[in-house]
Amino acid sequence: MMTMDTAITDLNPFQARNIIEEMRKGSVPADYVPLFTVGRSNWLNFIEDDLVNYIAEGGAKVRFLHGGYGDGKTHFMSVIRHIGMRQGFAVSFVVLTRDVPIHKFEAVYQSIVQQLQGDFPGIGIRSLLNSWLSSLAEKDTVPERDEILNLAETLRNLPEMNVNFANGLIALVKNRFSPLEEGELQEERTESRETLFRWFEGGKVTKRELKPFSVFEVVNKANSKQILNSLNSFLRFYGHKGIILLLDELETVLSQAKSIRNAAYENVRxxxxxxxxxxxxxIFFAIIPEVLLSEKGFKSYDALWSRVRSIGQQQDQRLNYRGVLVDLHRTPLKSEELITLGQSLRQIHQISY
Known part of the structure; x- marks a missing residue:
């Protein structure tokens, strides 16, 4: 992935052409956005300041990225992803669709952990867990029984740590480092590890399969938010500053039936x-103006509207760069910024061909 300090001249022809092809399809080349990001520095500077001096110190916040189609919400979220990872956060960028509906938070959880990135190779919670296990193996001696017991105690006592999540982590450690028991086959050990990975991913697994690991709940609507907090706790234990969730295209709920919209808005609340x-x-939600203005939007669900009413009012007020509403619609790119953007894209095009 490109960093914020990468220059266009560092691109090879394949990378440059990949950018052009993604843009031709109307997609944001998320891994390369620092190369053609211009303007909106006020928003980005204040967001980065919040991440460094508030979120990384123990704060929590929700922001709404507000803009019409073509205002650059997805691009802006991709920039936040780069900033967050540069500052030591784990980040997950999820596009809310009919397949990943916000009214089914367990499905959103699955997508969050699938798209998780941070200071570890690869993407997804499985990559995170494998990286952690490998870091334990890199020590002078692999963890023995007493060390595993001490690690278990540490994990269970982490703030916001769910006991099932902690037990799942310990089960992975035992699976990786404990000698095979008498009569146990390596294939059984591998199968057990796969069961644990599926549980962490929110996949299909039965309570009966989980019982040997002292994990007594499958990930579901009732506990998925608690499991998400446990993931954040583990990420901090593993050296991250926290977690940033980027949830794009919340407006997909506007076309849904009222019962589904209400369930979605309840999860947002x-x-x-x-x-x-x-x-x-x-957490960052990307929304279009209709989410705030439409009768099918936030105002249709009183429990949510009572919490976010002030956001709708901010549209007519002076811009507040530290506020909850990041109004991209009211801060379009300036002419000189568009010229700079065009020059960058032309340079990328020259490299690609």
Whole structure:
């Protein structure tokens, strides 16, 4: 992935052409956005300041990226992803669709852990866990029984740590480092590890399969938010500053039936409420104006509207760069910034061909 300090001249022809082809399809080349990001420095500077001096110190916050189609919400979120990872956060960028509907938070959880990135190779919670296990193996001696017991105690006592999540972590450590028991086959050990990975990923697994690991709940709607907090706790234990969730295209709920919209808005409300009790946690929702203005938008669900009414009012007020509403619609790119963007894209095009 490109860093914020990468120059266009560092691109090879394949990378440059990949950018051009993604843009031709109308997609944001997320890994390369620092190369053609211009303007909106006020928003980005204040967001980065919040991440460094508030979220990384134990704060939690929800922001809404507000803009019409073509205002650059997805691009802006991709920039935040780069900034967050540069500052030591784990980040997950999820596009809310009919396959990943916000009204089914367990499905959103699955996508969050699938898209998780941080200071570890690869992407997804499985990559995170494998990286952690490998780091334990890199020590002078592999963990023995007493060390595993001490690690278990440490993990279970982490703030916001769910006991099932902690037990799952310890089960992975035992699976990786404990000698095979008499009569146990390596294939059985591998199968057990796969079961644990599926549980962490929110996949299909039965309570019966989990019982040997002292994991007594599958990931579901009732506990998925608690499991998410446990993930954040583990990420901090593993050296990250916290977690940033980037949830794009919340407006997909506008076309849904009222019952589904209400369930979706209830989950948004719960996520907002969760930040009041969470730490090291930042959520960004991307929304179009209709989400705030339409009768099918936030105002249709009183429990949510009572929490976000002030956001709608901010549209007519002076811009607040530290506020909850990041109004991209009211801060379009200036002419000189568009010229700079065009020059960058022309340079990328020259490299690609």
């Amino acid at each position: 719960l996520l907002i409420d969760n930040t009041e009790h969470a730490a090291y946690f930042h």
